[in-house]
Amino acid sequence: MLSAEGVELFYGETQAIRHAEMLLRRGEIAAITGQSGSGKSSLLYCLAGVVPVADGEVRFQGRVLGRMxxxxxxxxxxxxxxxxxxxxxxxxxxxxxxxxxxPLRLLGHRKGPALAEAREVLGRLGLGKFGRRRPSQLSGGQCQRVAVARALVHKPTVVFADEPTGSLDSGNASAVLHEFLTLARSMGTAVVLVTHDRHVASRADSLYEMCDGVLVPRAREAV
Ligand SMILES: Nc1ncnc2c1ncn2[C@@H]1O[C@H](COP(=O)(O)OP(=O)(O)O)[C@@H](O)[C@H]1O
Ligand SMILES: [Mg+2]
Incomplete structure (x- = not known):
């Protein structure tokens, strides 16, 4: 469904991604761990077609993103x-x-039905009563749940999550990550998740570690 084949990315002289190979199947949850500066965010940008790759191809449902x-x-x-x-x-x-x-509004959905869909997803994340509030009136964990709802509301094929709970305390972070993955699974949405939480990473279908721009597949037992 989504694949990276020999992907290379540079920032000037710095090579951020070295020959990355990845295959994500429909509904698959892939977790990526790795030290700060190893290239995790850069890889997500490549996979999501946010930055053009220097070499190699990212393919989504048969289409090469770099040729669009x-x-x-x-x-x-x-x-x-x-x-x-x-x-x-x-x-x-x-x-x-x-x-x-x-996301539904950007896809041209009318306001009423879009808000109704949003409330439904927010409800599944325990935020059914908070719809009328502003983000400043929510806790950090609640805000990240809203961000999760926004990422899933249009039932996308893939969600890219870049350390989505990196700003939360560890207890809250685990709870939000588990709710996120449970919801994504129930919707059949694939996820590429960058996380430091090794316990959550163990819920993924596939695991990778990023080391100095090299994406290394990891056996689940190694976590
Ligand atoms: N916009 C940029 N310009 C130049 N170098 C960058 C830029 N973004 C990231 N880098 C460099 O690319 C490498 C990988 O960064 P990044 O993908 O953000 O790593 P991670 O997400 O694993 O922390 C680092 O050496 C970082 O300094
Ligand atoms: Mg990063």
Missing amino acids: DDQDLCALRREHFGFVFQYGELLPELTVDENAAL
């Missing part, structure tokens, strides 16, 4: 991809409902 024009790539990302970042990146001027509904 910006408009098609943008449309593909809106429909098929969801994103969760380390700091929720919620829009402070929108309500919780409106934040979670954003």
Whole structure:
């Protein structure tokens, strides 16, 4: 469904990704661990078609992202991809409902049905009562749940999550990650998850470690 074949990425002289090979199947959850600066975020940018690769190919459902024009790539990302970042990146001027509904609105859905969908997903994350609040009126863990709802609301094919709970305390982080993966699984959405949480990584179908720009597949027993 999504694959990287011989992907290389440079920032000027610095090589961030060295010949990355990855295959993500429909509904598969892949976890990537690795030290800071090893290239995890860069790999997600390559897989999501956010940065053009220097060499190699990223393929999504048979289409090579590097051969698509910006408009098609943008449309593909809106429909098929969801994103969760380390700091929720919620829009402070929108309500919780409106934040979670954003991907549907960008896809052209009308406001009423989009908000109803958003409330449904928020409800599944225990935030059913918080829809009318602003992000500033929520805790850090609640904000990340809203970010998870936003990433999944349009039932994307893949969600890219870059240390989605890196800003939370460890207890809260584990709870949010588990809820996120449970919801993604129930929807059949594939996930590429960058995380330091080895316990959560053990729930993934496949594991990788990023070491100085090299993506190394890991056996589950090694975690
Ligand atoms: N925009 C950029 N310009 C130049 N170098 C960058 C940029 N982004 C990341 N890098 C470098 O690329 C390497 C990988 O970074 P990154 O993908 O952010 O790693 P990680 O997410 O594992 O912390 C690091 O050496 C980092 O300094
Ligand atoms: Mg990073």
